[in-house]
Structure formats: structure tokens, C-alpha cells
Amino acid sequence: EAQVTQNPRYLITVTGKKLTVTCSQNMNHEYMSWYRQDPGLGLRQIYYSMNVEVTDKGDVPEGYKVSRKEKRNFPLILESPSPNQTSLYFCASSGRDRTYEQYFGPGTRLTVT
Amino acid sequence: AQSVTQLGSHVSVSEGALVLLRCNYSSSVPPYLFWYVQYPNQGLQLLLKYTSAATLVKGINGFEAEFKKSETSFHLTKPSAHMSDAAEYFCAVSFEDDMRFGAGTRLTVKP
Numbered sequence: 677e678a679q680v681t682q683n684p685r686y687l688i689t690v691t692g693k694k695l696t697v698t699c700s701q702n703m704n705h706e707y708m709s710w711y712r713q714d715p716g717l718g719l720r721q722i723y724y725s726m727n728v729e730v731t732d733k734g735d736v737p738e739g740y741k742v743s744r745k746e747k748r749n750f751p752l753i754l755e756s757p758s759p760n761q762t763s764l765y766f767c768a769s770s771g772r773d774r775t776y777e778q779y780f781g782p783g784t785r786l787t788v789t
Numbered sequence: 790a791q792s793v794t795q796l797g798s799h800v801s802v803s804e805g806a807l808v809l810l811r812c813n814y815s816s817s818v819p820p821y822l823f824w825y826v827q828y829p830n831q832g833l834q835l836l837l838k839y840t841s842a843a844t845l846v847k848g849i850n851g852f853e854a855e856f857k858k859s860e861t862s863f864h865l866t867k868p869s870a871h872m873s874d875a876a877e878y879f880c881a882v883s884f885e886d887d888m889r890f891g892a893g894t895r896l897t898v899k900p
Contacts, residue, residue, distance in 0.1 A: 680832070711890075716798065718879060718892040719833075766832055775821060775883035780832035 678703045680781035682767050688787045689757055697752045697784050699767030707770040708750040709734065709778070710742065712763040719766065724774055725750055757788040791815055791884040795891035803899045808852075808867040810894045812880030815861065821883040822863045824854055827893075828876045836878070839863065850874070870898045 680701045689695055701708065709724035711734075721734030725744040739761055741753040750769075754761060764785050768778040796811040812824070821840050825833040837848025844856045850873075854865045863880060875898045880891040 716892055718793075719890040768833075773886070774888050775886060777821075777823065777835055777838055778833075778888075780825075780834070782832045783830075 678779070680767055680769055680779050682765075682781035682784050684784060685782060686785050688789065690789055691758055692756050695754050695757060695786075697754075697765060697767075697786070699750045699752065699781060700748050701750075701767075701769040701779070702748065703769060703771065703779065704747065705769035705771050705779075706747065707773050708744070709768050709770075709774065710740070710750070710752050711766045711768065712736065713766060713783075714763055721774075722752070722765075726773065754786075757786075759788050762786060762788050791882075791887070791889055793880055793882045793889045793891040795878075795880050795894050797894055798892065799895045799897065801897040801899060802870045804872055805869050808865070808870045808874065808896065810865040810878050810880075810896065812854075812863045812865065812882075812891055813861055814863070814880075814882040814889075816882070816884055818858060819882045819884055822854075822856060823881040824848065824852070824863075824865050825879045825881060826850075826876050827879065833879060836865070870896075872898050872900065874898055 710722040711719040723742040725731045767781040770778045792815045794813045823838045824836040826836045827833045839856045847853045852867045877895045
């Protein structure tokens with residue numbers, strides 16, 4: 677089954693404790709991205725990757741890091757989480773680029789206290 | 790700056806009534822337009838997409854949307870709402886090399 681998976685689905689952590697949210701897709705897509713969803717703001721892009729070892733900032737990259745060492749994986753790293761990073765995070769992939777249809781993971785709900 | 794506006798953060802309809810969710814964008818002619826649906830505790834899934842073919846686009850679950858260039862709109866409709874349509878709906882528009890999402894509209898269906 678073609679899918680995008682994310683882990684963990686739920687995470688509660690404390691300020692400053694480094695964490696990683698994993699994302700993996702099995703569709704051989706070159707393009708992958710991370711979004712955060714906040715009430716009233718819709719989806720805002722954090723980072724995206726056009727291919728292995730190629731990443732770029734989205735609209736809200738501050739406080740986040742990503743890496744793309746393999747085509748299928750695109751982890752999101754929060755080196756020092758803060759309460760304003762409490763949000764619902766989605767990973768997505770596309771068979772073309774950021775302008776075309778995207779396939780979304782199930783989401784990771786992160787709470788930073 | 791390019792933008793996508795969804796009018797109404799919450800829409801409530803009765804079961805069997807017409808569903809109309811509005812989406813407007815700021816651009817002359819965007820290449821692609823999408824509607825996504827998000828059910829509770831799930832990711833977004835594609836409902837339908839416009840890619841410069843027919844202006845009336847049919848999607849899954851009986852939804853359709855019409856691209857109106859003169860109104861810069863891409864409103865989503867369904868003739869008869871079902872309880873299972875209760876979800877959040879997002880309009881997304883491609884602008885050259887970028888994609889923007891609207892803030893979302895939460896649809897409630899009353900029995």
C-alpha cells in the first residue's frame with residue numbers, strides 16, 4: 677500500500693529536550709516536505725526537499741532542522757523544543773514537486789511543556 | 790503576496806442539504822488547484838484537483854468544484870450532505886513554484 681508514515685503519532689516533551697519525528701514514504705517520491713497545522717492558520721511549510729541531500733526552508737523554518745540522506749526518509753529534528761512549537765505536524769511527499777498533488781502522513785501531535 | 794482565502798472557518802448544514810465551501814485565491818491564473826479533506830485524527834487526503842483541463846472537476850464522495858477564472862474562485866460543492874462528510878476541508882493553490890493552503894473550513898452535518 678502506497679503510504680507516508682510518521683512516528684510517533686503523539687509526543688509530549690519538555691522545553692529543551694531534543695526530539696526527532698520520523699517520516700518515511702514507499703512511493704519512490706523525490707519531493708518531501710514538513711508542515712505544521714495550527715488553528716486558524718491552515719498548513720504552513722517548515723522545510724522541503726527536492727531530492728537526496730537537497731533541502732530548503734519553507735515559511736516557518738526557525739527552530740527546526742531536517743535531513744535527507746535517503747530518498748524514502750525525511751526526519752524532522754527539534755534541537756531545543758519550545759512551547760510555541762506545540763502543534764500538529766504533517767509530512768508529505770509528491771511524485772513531482774511542491775506545486776503538485778501531495779500525499780500526507782497521519783500527523784504527529786506534539787506538546788511541549 | 791500570493792494568498793488563499795477560505796470564507797467561513799465553520800460551516801454547518803443539515804443532512805441532505807447542499808454543501809458549499811468557498812475558496813478564493815490571489816493570482817491571474819494558477820496552474821493547479823486542489824481540495825483536501827481531513828477526517829478527525831487523520832492526515833489530509835486529496836478530494837479533487839484542477840489541472841487546466843475541464844473547469845468543472847469531480848472528486849471522490851460526490852464532491853465537485855468549479856474553477857472560475859473571472860472570480861478567482863474554486864468553490865467546493867456537494868448536492869446532498871451526509872453525516873460522514875463532517876471533516877475539515879482545505880483549499881490549496883499552486884503559485885508558480887509554490888503551493889499555499891487556505892486556513893481550512895470545518896464542516897458540521899446535523900441530523
